[in-house]
Structures are given as C-alpha cells and as structure tokens.
Amino acid sequence: MPKEIKPISTDMDRAVFHIFPQFCKGCGLCKEKCPNDVLIWSEKLGVYGTPTVKPKDEDSCIACILCEMICPDAAIYIEKKAKKKRAAQ
Template sequence: MSSKESRFRLLKHEGVKGTFIICPGLCKGCGLCLERCPHDVIDWSEELGIYGTPRAAPARMDDCIACGICQLVCPDSAILIQKKQKKKA
C-alpha cells in the first residue's frame, strides 16, 4: 500500500492557457475526459494507472484551451485545471 502522500501525488503539465494537473493515484482510466475534450488534448499514458490500465494524460498541451470540461466530467476528481490569469494591457 502506497503512503498517503504518494497516493495523491500530482503531475503538472504547463500549457499556454492554463495548467493541467492530474492525480495518477485517482485516475482509473475510464476515458470519459478523452471523449469530451473539444481539442483532443488528452491521450492514453504509457505508464499504467491505479487499476492497471493506461490512464489519461495530456499529450497535446499546446492545443489546451483550459476550458475545464475534463475536470467537470472526471468521476474520480483526478483532474484540476488552473487557468492562467490574463495580463491586463
């Protein structure tokens, strides 16, 4: 059994519009976010997730618009999108 800290370790992926944060210890690899992503940013990971299946991983972060739909539809609450603040002119 992994310790509490490693179970909820977070991976951060920086993008242009925001940061995609995923908790590999929570993602069961259902794929609901892959289908919902409007810009096809998310793909399957090389490493296996908590259930021994590939998990969701952002493969094309340049296309991510930080809309947060993946965070909204994740049943395991494994994804967090942090939008970058717009710089005021």
C-alpha cells in the same frame, strides 16, 4: 500507510494540467469529451493498472475544464493561468 498523493503536472499555455494517477481508473470520459481532442493515453498507470491521460501538446488546450468536470473520480484538476494582457498599439 498510504503513499503521498501527488499529481503529475503539465504546464500548458493557458493552464497547468494536473492528473492524480492514484484516483484515475482510465475510463476515458475526459478524453472522449475534450472539445479540442487534447488528451491522449499516457504510459503512467492509474489505480487499476490502466493508463491515465496526458495532454498531447501545450497549445491546443483551451482550459475549458470540461475534463475536470466530467471525471467521475476527481482525478483531474485544471489550474487556469491569468490571461496575458495585450500590448497597446
């Protein structure tokens, strides 16, 4: 019987970053293509025993979802947050 598929989630300023270790093969495409160099290798191992990725800090991610789109295994899901409205001045 397969294990339940649950992501490891990181709450960031603009989005919630979800990585599914059960799908991640550690290819590093997401890390390589991130325009803000947000992703680093994690101690959590993926499907082939290779490291998965995680965000290195919460405020560098711009929620562009490039990592989600480039992942060949659909191991990343970016849940964008609603934009905060600025207070009237």
